[in-house]
Amino acid sequence: MIVASDLEVRVGARTLVNAPGDHLRVQPGDRIGLVGRNGAGKTTTMRILSGENEPYGGKVTQSGPVGYLPQDSREGRIDVTARDRVLSARGLDRIQASMDRQQEIMETTLDDSKRDAAVRKYSRLEERYHTLGGYEAASEAARICDSLGLPARVLDQQLETLSGGQRRRVELAQILFAATEGTGKSATTLLLDEPTNHLDSDSIAWLKDFLKKHEGGLVVISHDVDLLAEVCNKVWFLDAVRSEVDVYNMGWSKYIDARATDEARRRRERANAEKKASALKKQAAKLGAKATKAAAAKQMLARAEKMIDSTDEIRRADKVAHIKFPEPAPCGKTPMMAEGLTKVYGSLEVFTGVDLAIDKGSRVVVLGFNGAGKTTLLKLLAGVERTDGEGGLVYGHGLKIGYFAQEHDTIDPDKTVWENTIAACPDAGEQDLRGLLGAFMFSGDQLQQPAGTLSGGEKTRLALAGLVSSRANVLLLDEPTNNLDPVSREQVLDALRTYTGAVVLVTHDAGAVKALDPERVIVLPDGTEDLWSEDYMEIVELA
The missing domain is CATH 1.10.287 (Helix Hairpins)
Known part of the structure; x- marks a missing residue:
């Protein structure tokens, strides 16, 4: 259970939420959709409910376990396997590691006393492992992972070798595994910020069913209206105009x-x-x-x-970011070529020998299952990572790359919105930059806000703002519609439709592919290049 009393949420001088009293409660059986436009304070409020951040005013009281999935999940340790990360939810990874050490001692030592000590320790550890449902739990964890699109081969890989989408699925699996406690029942309050990002349609369907059956509390931020409609029995609406929270004790349609x-x-x-x-x-x-x-x-x-x-202010129409990709700078017939691109992590070969010619104005979509290397390929094309082996990039006349990173890697979280924009557009004048940021709904005190405190949707808008003044003639876009509200997403789709430069697109969003109207497709990990046909749309929706 979570209770927020006299909650006041601020970012800089801006008040995002002012909720006097204690009517913001999350109790067992509550499935709450936390909604509001981009920048209304949903992600900031969720961080405060989780205990990760402190409120500006009031207090948040938690009783019972809480499972929090942030919008940008980046686990500190990346040298552990995906399986161990999931099992760590119940401490089973540490017990298993200790059992393995004692097993090794038993098999290798020539000292009888050490062997006997190892046998005793192993027995105690195994008893503890069994008490926590270890053997059954490992199978249960594997089922959850499989339902979220993480096959057994991925569970044995270290986190550092996984794609951003796979790592996010691992974090979600870890939280859901902790919440089940082996019984299917739970007192855990789940706080999930955009949990369907990077999930395919089958995984989303499974997640909906899981959340509907979850007996603990739930607060979910999502732009997936179908998820909200099927799962939620209450709605908290963050009104950005009045900085208030309207509580609706009813399902989505009502x-x-x-x-x-x-x-x-x-x-x-x-x-x-x-x-x-x-x-x-x-x-x-x-x-x-x-x-x-x-x-x-x-x-x-x-x-x-x-x-x-004494009357409530009329809710003004939400502001909309005016997103339009840049007029591309002049370039040659083929501004970029990739020859024999290869990426290997240790003994894991992600893809090898990928060739791609990006012609002026060409439109290419990159497809493949999660972990096939789509994001990695864009990083190689952007020059963020280097290819393994002898392959490389050939830059043509006039090439100007604009790169949108899925995890907002192009944004420095420690710098302000203004500082990030200057870094992205060093040749632009101050007035032009202020006008640009205003078009993307950043103004006033927000310009001095640290980028790391922005919501996912705001980070997406900031990263897109940097592209607009770049005059790029080759755009490398990795999930550009993630975290956007429906209106902002439509703006991005319109920008894709009208942009005349070359685009290489990675997306799970079928609407983005339709807006791009691609000519060619690259299917990873094989690197197969083909002319686009509607038959490939099924891969987009299932990837």
């Missing part, structure tokens, strides 16, 4: 109707108040012309202002 009713009521009340206030102000103006009536006129003006202030 919430949509109730919110529309609330907005209509606010408009009526506001219109009535403004009409009455206008009449009072006119009467006050007439009285004010007479010295003897000045006090009465002043009182009428005060009443008019109070009448307006």
Whole structure:
């Protein structure tokens, strides 16, 4: 259970949430959708509920275990296997490692006393392992991983060899494994920020079923409306205009109707108040012309202002980022060629011998299952990583690359929004940059906000802003629609449709592929190149 009392959330001088009282409660059986436009404070609020950050005002009280999946999950240790990371949820990885050490001693030592000591330790460890349901738990963990699209071969790999999508699935598997505790029942409160990112359709369907059956509390941030509709029985709406939280104790479809009713009521009340206030102000103006009536006129003006202030502000239409990819700089017929690109992690060969010619204005989509090397290929093309072996890149005349990284690697989290923009657009003037950031909904105090405190959607907008002034003629886009609300996503899709430069796109978003209207496809890990056909759309939706 989680209770937020007199919660106040701020970023810099901006108040994102002001929720007096203790009506923000997460209790067993609650499945709450935390919604609001990009930048309303959803991710920041979720961090505070998890205990990762402190609120500006008020307090958050937790009772019972909490499983938190942040939007950007990056585990500190990457030298452990995916299986050990999942099993660590119940401490089983440490017990298993200790058992393996004692097993090795028993098999190799020539000292009888050491062997006997190892046998005793092994017995105690095995008893503890069995008490925690170790053998059954390992099988259960494998089932959860498989349901999230992580096959057995991936579980034996170290985290550092996995793609961003695979690592996020591992983190989600670890949290869900901890929540089940081997019984299918749980008192764990799950806090999940965009849990369907990088999941295929089958995994999303399994996750929906899991969350519907979860007996503990749940708060979920998601732009997947189908997930919210199927899973949630309550909605918390973060109103960015009023910096308040509206609590709806109902499912998604009823919430949509109730919110529309609330907005209509606010408009009526506001219109009535403004009409009455206008009449009072006119009467006050007439009285004010007479010295003897000045006090009465002043009182009428005060009443008019109070009448307006006592009504809820009408919810203005949400701002929309004006996203348009740059007019590409002139370039030759083939601005970039890749020859024999290869990537190997230890004994694991991700892909080998990939060739690709990126012609002027060409549109290419990269497909493959999670872990096939899609993100790695874009990093090689962007020059962020080097190819293994003798292959490499050949740059043509006038090449200008614009790279959008899936994990927002192009953004320095310790620098401000303004500093990141200057770094991305060093040749642009200050006024041009301010105008650019304004078009992407960054202004005022937000310019001095550390980029690491931005939500996923805000980071996406900031990274896209850096591309716009680059005049890139080859865009390398890795999941550019992740974390965006529906309106912002449509802006990105429109930008893809109208951009005249070359694009190499990695995405799970079928809508993004349709907007790109690709000419060619590269299928990894084989590196097969083919002309695009609608038959490949199934791979997009299942990848």
